[in-house]
Structures are given as structure tokens and as C-alpha cells.
Amino acid sequence: MKPLLVIGDVVTDIVARHRAPLAAQTDTAARISVQPGGSAGNTAAWAVSSGCREVRLLARVGADSADWHRSALTAAGVSAHLVVDQRLSTGVVIALVDSAAERSFVTDGGAAAALCTADWLPGLLAGAGLLHLSGYLFFPPAGRELARLAIHEARAAGVPVCVDPASTGFLTELGTASFWATAADVDLLLPNLAEARLLSGEQDPEAAARALSHRVGTAVVKLGPDGAVAARDGAVIARAPGTAARAVDSTGAGDAFAGGYLTALLAGADQQRALAAGCLAGARAVEVVGGRPERF
Template identity: 75%
Template sequence: MSGLLVIGNVVTDVVARHRGPLAPNTDTPARIVLLPGGAAGNTAAWAARSGAREVRVLARVGADSADWHRAALAAAGVTAQLVVAAEQPTGVVIALVDETAERSMVTDVGAAAGLRLADWDPVLLAGVDFLHLSGYLLFPPAGRELARAAIADARAAGVPVSVDPASTGFLGALGVPVFRAAASGVDVLIPNLEEARLLSGEAEPEAAAIALSRWVGTAVVKLGAAGAIAARAGAVIARAPGVPTAAVDSTGAGDAFAGGYLAALLAGADQQRALAAGCAAGAQAVAVVGARPAVG
């Protein structure tokens, strides 16, 4: 197994690393960089870095930066299937990263929100052994329609499907019942702990993973520096500790985990080794500025 298709968002990240709290009504010094990002692009890039072959990403970007994003994905080993919107700019995320490496994000989804059923073609599953959906795809109605078609086509082709919920803020606005309906039929759910708590109603990681595993095939809960836990059919089946690292920027760490985890599954790893691979990729991600592996 090797082929991975990721569907979701590719955006431009503005990463601002500041020390101390943001100062209201005046300037806060920061080191600011402009980088390619977006959960789908990030996950695909980390999967390629982690050894997955034939990694592709389907996303919608604006004409303002389509060539730049296509080139950045190619440099990361990812084939970009980018739908270019002439009338909308590429989405932009401002990531405010504090001195503890934790980030808060201000998001303009831009063209990413326009991905729709017309952009989907079952032929995109040719050569694909795993389909991964970024949760951002499921928040707008048009994206949910595409997701339903892609999940149905993948299941008909015997291709397993995973979903990363991606954002508690958007999840809360959408509503848990709507999200759970949109993710119905997936094989693997990969939330972080806060997303798992919101989706399951359980506070403890193990309880949340167990509850979520009763409605998806496998629930993998990302615990940041504490590692990850996997449950299936109401029972914990694997755990992995976090990988110590000197964190500078947590942007994209969850996407990196998903990429490393999926690459390991594609290589035939069991859940224990796949969790460990995800944790290793996540540790690499927080040690660099930006959401993708360094290229070159």
C-alpha cells in the first residue's frame, strides 16, 4: 500500500512569533514569516516526508497564489490537484505563536470554502490506498456534499477513509450532530483531545477515545506532548508516548501527526507503530517554524 489522497484546504500561513502577551492598542514585536499551509496540504507534506509514496492533495486556492502553492507542494513530494478560483483569493491563516510555542489562529478561509461536489471525480481514487479528509472540508455545506460522495466512492472501492476534525472553534459553530453525520462511515477519526472531548462528551482521553470508537472504526486521540491513544469497538488498543523535543512553533503539529500516522499505516504498521510514527512527526513539526517539513 502506498497511495494517499488528501482532500481539504491549502492556505497561506502568516506565522507571527511573539514573546510575552499581545499588547493592546500598540505594537507587539514579533518575527513574522509567510509560508504555505492548510491542514490538507500540511498532512500530505508530512505523509510524503514520512515515506508515503504517490501522495496527492485536492484543494481549492485563488489565482493569486496558485502557482506558488503548487510549487511548494511539489517540493514537498506532493502532487497538487488544485482547483483555481479566479474570483476568490487563497485562504489566509494568521498564526500567533507565543513563547511557549502555542498558537492561536485567525482564519480567512477564502477560496478553500468553495471546494464542492463538482470538483470531485471518482477517478481521483485510482491508485489510492487511503483517503484522508481534513475536517475543514466538512464545515461548509458544499464541502460536506463533496465529502459524502468521496466517502461513498471510497467505500465502494474498498479504500479506507480517515478524518481529522481540525478545529474546535468551527466544530462548535457547526454543531456536533452535523459533524458526526458528515463523518458517518469513516474508518479512522483523528481528533486532538479538545476535539475528542467536544465530539464525545467525555473529559478523559481514554473515555473519549472509547466513546468515539463506538461510532467510527478506530478513534485516534492526539495528546500533544503526552503522545496518543487509539481505541476500536469500545476498547483501547494502543498507546504511544510523546517524543521529547525543543518546541518553537506548534502550528501544524496535529497535521504532522496525521501524516506520519497514515504513512505508517500505508507501510503496513500496526496501530502501536503507527501512533509512534505520528508522534515522531508531530515532534519534528513543533521543532520548526511553520506547519510543514523544511524543504531542501
Template identity: 55%
Template sequence: MTVTGPMTTGDAVTTGDALLIVGDVVTDVVARYRSPLAYGTDTVAEIRTLPGGAGANAACWAVRTGCADVRILARVGAGDRDWHEERLRRSGVRAQLVVDETAPTATVISLVDTSAERTFLTDNGAALRLCPADWSPALLDGVGRLHLSGYLFFSATSRRLTAAVLESARERGIPVSVDPASTGFLVELRTGSFLTAVDGVDTLLPNADEARLLAGRQDVSEAAAELSRRTPLVVVTLGAEGALVAQAGAVTAHIAADRVSAVDTTGAGDAFTGAFLAARLAGADPASAAEEGCRAGTLSVTTTGGRPPEEDGEPPVPQPGPPQAGRSG
């Protein structure tokens, strides 16, 4: 296994103030178009290649919100490992990237219409090949909170990894959060299987559609309340309507979001997750943390892509490179 970054036991923070995200690093191709898609011919669009991934995006937003030690474990293809590592480093994230010699880095084509709504075409690539051999309990040294990207629950290989990670976290008493990630993938996996896999986590962070699907309730408030009977804290993102906080079978807060002119909603939920987790790690109560999440989510939709805007310009497009030493799993 080849990894990058200084996340070693000897280098670990021992005060429990770090956030570890086990998730996905993705190459995003974002296409914003203003006229209806013309089947069988050309549609003019603004297209950009950007670093992304639910886990990586959340990590970057956690740093943006003030968390000083944010780490991510993910698997990428060899060809553009350096580009993704550099993007994360520039955002302040300590990356441990497992190099996959067989599969390329996951790629998502995000089609963004005039309402800023996005539709994804997803090639999971190396992301869902993260496996138990890539995990060590030592990665939890100095960690105060652990977050699992929901995408990891949608393949047998990465699901075995999540089981190992959850066991390690429980042994150390580290709180764990999960975002369900995708209604499409939840339907394929079956909601009961997902809920069983995340049994025992401390916080569930679905969007409204995911909450309705998982709870089997059409009313989102009822869905949030129902899910909180199973998971101690449930925070449901509502897009422009803010977020709901539910605990012990009841909705305890409805957080409003500021109204802005949205450009691209790609990664808005990731922004919410990163800011929410950073605030919780700093000691905020769930409602206050959800307010931080809504602020980040609102900011994220005013720019293209799922990461915080960079002050020094856009990163260069990754170029194919020769394979590097590593291990596939």
C-alpha cells in the same frame, strides 16, 4: 475548472499504494511574539509567510515519512496558485489545485506565544469552496487510502463534496480517515451534525479537546473509547503527552512522545496525521503508525510553520499576480 499537476486517470498508479488527501491549501502568516500582546499599539514579533493548510501539511509529512505517491485535491485563489503548486511539488506531493476566480487562497494568521502555543485567525477563502463539480471518482485510481480534512465539513458547499467523495470511496472499498480540525468550528456546526457527516469512516483523528467535545466526556481516555464505538479506529493526539489508540470501545495503546523544546506547535497534528497515514498505508498496525505520527509531530514543533523543514532554504513569499484562467464554484 482549471487544475494543475499530472493526476489523471492515464497517469494513475493502479496498485493501490497512493494516499489521496482532499483538503485545504493555505497561506500561513506565522507571528511569534515574546512579550504579551500590547492592545492598541505595537508588539515586536518574528513574522513569516509560509505555505500551510491541514491537508497540504499532512500530505508533505506523509511524503517525509516514506509514502512515494501522495496526492492532494484542494482549491486556491488564482493569484498565488503557482507558488503553492511549486511548494507542494518540491515536497514531493502531486497537487491537483482547482483555481477559484472569485475567492483568494485561504489565509491563516497564527499567533505563537512563548510557550509555542498557537492561536489562529482564519479566512477560509477558496478552501471551503471546493465543490462536487471539482470531484471525479477517477481521482481514486491507484489510491489505497483517502483522507479528508475536517475543515471541509464546515461549509455547505464543501460538505456536499465530502458526501460525494465518501460515496466514491465506499464503492471502491477504500478506507477513509478524517481529522475534526477545529473545536471552534465543531461548536458552530454542532457535534451531532459532524458525527452524522462522518458516519462510516474508518479512522477518526481528533486532538484531545476535539475528542472531549465530540464524545461529551471530560476524561480523554473515556472520550477516545466512546468515539471508537462509532468509528472503528480512533487515534487521539495529546500534544507533548503522545497519543491514544482506541478500538471497539476500549483504549488499546498509549504512545509516548519524546520531549523537545518546542518553537511552534502550528501543524503538529497535521504532521502526526501525515506520518500516521503513510505508516498505515505501508502496513503498520495502529499503535506502530501512531509511533510514527508522534515522531513527526515532535519534529514539527522544533521548527516554524506546519511543513517539514526544507534543506534548501525557505520558499519565497508569494506575490499577487494577474488572474489566471479557471472556474469558480
């Protein structure tokens, strides 16, 4: 199995699980924990947990918590190349998780949003089988420049490129045209249903997957507990049902899907088996608090 290279965000997650709706201008009781997170970091950890033998990660963190994040990634089996920012603190995400395990994010990108072309290490692509870019890389201008560089280098090396769009809120702010200007040459797109609808203009999951597959090599639409659907060249090529799970926190479920799905592809699985592997990892993710595998 060839290595997986992941580029994107590593942040500190503050996960607040509240049973009652948030009460304005007063207190709402919650169970709060601090976890290592970030879409790229989560995906890398879930890929290792799913059986990927070598996962490399490029990200930027602040000096305030660099050692903690490096230790967590090392414990997860990830070969982490963390650029330490002496000016900006590590990014922080407050994940508000309701009684249905659904989460909403309040995000401060911090050092993660400063990842740039100067942080690129050409050797990261050596022998890689896939390059995965977190969509959070696409929102700051410096990140888009790095994404374009990484895609160019991957193309030159014959390495397929995957992108997870990551956030409807930031996609709306950026504009879909700007997103596509950077992601036009990718081989694989992994949006959730809301992101797929925004990027395709289609409401039906299969219609969205088909529309997106005209713009990229393969489009996989993640449907949470309803599974996933994959399309290529305007036609649906595989579907997978969701895996039953007892959900406590959906933070990182899409990242887990990506980790499981990409690992299966690297192992030679067809789309049907890869979708099933992604759904299994996603189900495992919602059963733990935070965005990483529990044993890490």
C-alpha cells in the same frame, strides 16, 4: 505501499511568533513569516516526508497565489490537483504563536472554503490505500457535500476513510450533530484532545477515545507532547508516549502526526508503531516554523 489521497484546504499561513503577551491597542513585537499551509496540504507534505511514496491532494486556491502553492507542493513531492478559483483569493490563516510555542488562529477560508463536488476527480481514488479528509472540509455546506461524495466513492472502491476534525471553534459553530451526519461512516477519526472531548462528551483521553470508537472504526486521540491513544470497539488498543522535542511553533503538529501515522498504516504497521510514527512526525513539526517539513 498504496497511495494516500488527501482532500481539503491549502492556505497561506502568516506565522507571528511573539514572546510577550499580545498588547491591546498598541504594538507587540513579533517575528513574522509567510508560509504555505492548510491542514490538508500540511498532512500531504508530512506524509511524503514520512516515507509515503505517492500522495495525491485535492484542494482549491485562488489565482493570486496558485503558482506559488503548486510549486511548494511539487517541491514537497505531493501530486497536487489544485483547482484555481478566479473569483476568490487563496485562504489566509494568521497563526499567533506565543512563547510556549502554542498557537491561535485567525482564519479566512477564501477559496479553500469553496471546494465542492464540481472539483471532484474520480480518478483520484484509483488504487488508493487511504482517503484522508481535513475537517475544514466539513464546515462550509459545499465542503460537506464533497465530503459525502468522497466518502461514498471511497466506500464503493473499498478504500478506508480517515477524518481529522481540525477545529473546536468551527466544530462548535457547526454543531457536533452536523459533523456526525457527514462523518458517520468513516473508518478512522484523528481528533486532538480538545476535539475528542467536544465530540465525545468525555474529559479523560482514554474515555474519549473509547466513546468515539463506538461511532467510527478506530479513534486516535492526539495528546501533543503526551503522545497518543487509540481505541477500537470501545477498548483501548494502543498507546504511545510523546517524542521529546524543542518546540518553537506548534502550527501543523496535528497534521504532521496524521501524515506520519497514515504513512505507517499504509506501510503495514500495527497501531502501536503507527502511533509512534505519528508522534515522531509531530515532534519534528514543532521544531520548525510553519506547518510543513523544513526542507520543503
